[in-house]
Amino acid sequence: MREPLPADMFDELCPSSLSPIRFGDKWAGLVIRCLEHGPRRFSELRVPLRRVTPKVLTRSLRSLERDGLIKRTVYAQGTPHVEYELTPLGRSLLGVIAVACAWAERHWEELVxxxxSYDDATRLGHAG
Structure with missing residues (x-):
């Protein structure tokens, strides 16, 4: 039995949400991190990625599969289900993502x- 993904893996205060480097789409890097330790079902991915709608998560998974970063496997025997896992190409991004997350963590306060500051200035500019 594999370890479940933690629900707070991508808490709003997680530095990975501030990473300026994106692979594919907004959620792709987070999906790749979820698959770091092995295959996962869609329902497992939904736990830490609860802010992503199922439709958007499906779109992200298809995009990652199309780019050769993940593999989708359908299991028809027993209880039919689908699992997603990183390909060697997808796994090669883990180091890059770790560096980007570490950078975001070091510069967390500056990014926030x-x-x-930008949001405040934008609100003031639109109010006037």
């Missing part, structure tokens, strides 16, 4: 301040 920059976003807040």
């Amino acid at each position: 301040e920059a976003r807040e």
Whole structure:
């Protein structure tokens, strides 16, 4: 039995959500991190990716599969189900993603301040 993915894996305060580097789409890097330790079912991915609608997650998974970063396997025997896992190409991104997440963690306060400052200035600009 594999270890379940933690529900707070991508908490809103997680540095990975501030990473300026994106692979594929907004959620692709997070999906890749979820698959780091082996194959997962869609329902397992939904736990840490609860802010993603099922439709958007499906689109992201298809895009990653199309790019050769993940493999989708359908199991018809027993209880039919589908699992997603990283391909060697997808696995090669793990180091890059780790570096991007570490960078975001080191610059967390600067990123948050920059976003807040921008949002404040944008609100003031639109209010006037």
